[in-house]
Amino acid sequence: TSGNNSDYSSVQYAPIYSDGSIGAWNTTTSLSVAKRDFGAVFYSGYILTTGGTSGQTGAQVDYDTVSATAIKPAGDNGSFTTSADFDTTGRYGHTTIASNSYLYVIGGTTSTEVVGFVNTIRKAAINTDGSLGSWGASGTAFTNARFGFSAVIYNNYMFIAGGYGACGLLGANAYCNDIQSSQLNGSGDPGSWTASINTMTSARAFHATAVFNQYLYLIGGDDGNGAKADINYVALGVDGTAGTWQTNTNNLPSARKSPAAVSANGFMYVVGGSNGTSSVYRDIFYSTIDI
Secondary structure, eight states: OEETTEEBOOEEEOOBOTTSOBOOOEEEOOOSSOBBSOEEEEETTEEEEEOOEESOTTSOEEOOOEEEEEBOTTSOBOOOEEEOOSSSSOOBSOEEEEETTEEEEEEEBOSSTTTOSEEEEEEEEBOTTSOBOOOEEOSOOOSSOEESOEEEEETTEEEEEOOEESOSGGGOOEEOOOEEEEEBOTTSOBOOOEEOSSOOSSOOBSOEEEEETTEEEEESOBOSSSBBOOEEEEEBOTTSOBOOOEEOSSOOSSOBBSOEEEEETTEEEEEEEEOSSSOEEEEEEEEEOOO
């Protein structure tokens, strides 16, 4: 997390009850480095984190490290162990996915103009003890390098949606409104990418992403005109297609840029974020999913 010009290393957890409410928060073992805009996933009893950045402009440090820790029965975690770097340069604002025993680091950006926006995908096998195999390039790079986007895997297809990057006229930097997909082969690598004819309701980046059943949700974010409170969703087809985007009737209670989101037990949770200017939040919203 980040806010008020600070980077944090703390890790907190809380129980989720059957009625959707959340219990008291507890602090557990911290990350080894304070940072922001990194990837984090839960997979098979482990927390895995990738990349991120720390520091301010002019003294910014980008990371290409991967750290893992086991989740204990009580919900807390042990110490983070750092494994092999996922690339030769760090990146942040990327998306991390754990699926079918593979860990993916997708897209992102760097603090140096030499590299800039990224559209490549890195992949490593996840071993049963939470360690990782060797890293390598995974399949075909997606169209238009970007960061602050959505990426999910559904029915053996990888989907990319929104973000900020080379989406403008002649590759100029802009907020993205596209959704594209690629089928994964037997080794978990994406092939060629296909852009859906159904673009997003509005261009969006730095939003939260959640998946429930066959639906992809884009929550809050920024369209270039400030933080947003709306929730947009689309049905993902088993053939890698995307349906028509819809806007949810109920917005978030307040606009949020860079929140986190997760679906669990039929509920949607949205955590933290900022108003895009001066305020950083630590509150949690939740709602039933009526699909």
